[in-house]
Amino acid sequence: MLFNSYVFIFCFLPLTLIIFFGLTRFGLIKAAKVWLTASSFAFYGYWNVAYLPLLIISILWNYKMGQSIAEAKPESKQANILLWVGVAVNLAIISYYKYANFFLDSVNSVVST
Incomplete structure (x- = not known):
């Protein structure tokens, strides 16, 4: 998955941001950081x-x-x-x-x- 791919732009990025900001809105800062880290590893792992x-x-x-x-x-x-x-x-x-x-x-x- 590349940064300019449709999967990234229309699926991965919105889902990641919605969950991240949803967690922070409810005061779950640590969970939001864990989510963002896991999402980053998933993005990198998707490549290789x-x-x-x-x-x-x-x-x-x-x-x-x-x-x-x-x-x-x-x-x-x-x-x-x-x-x-x-x-x-x-x-x-x-x-x-x-x-x-x-x-x-x-x-x-x-x-x-």
């Missing part, structure tokens, strides 16, 4: 469910890094290192999924496998 664990692990990693940075002393070297480690891990994941096949194809063409 195999990558859903990767998304969840990435979210948990970033949450933990944010907590660790918040617990460190402000402007400390530890907070700076944690920030750079968090960014580096995210860039490594993106780089792997974007460029792994490119490098493998290049190596295969050089060694003729």
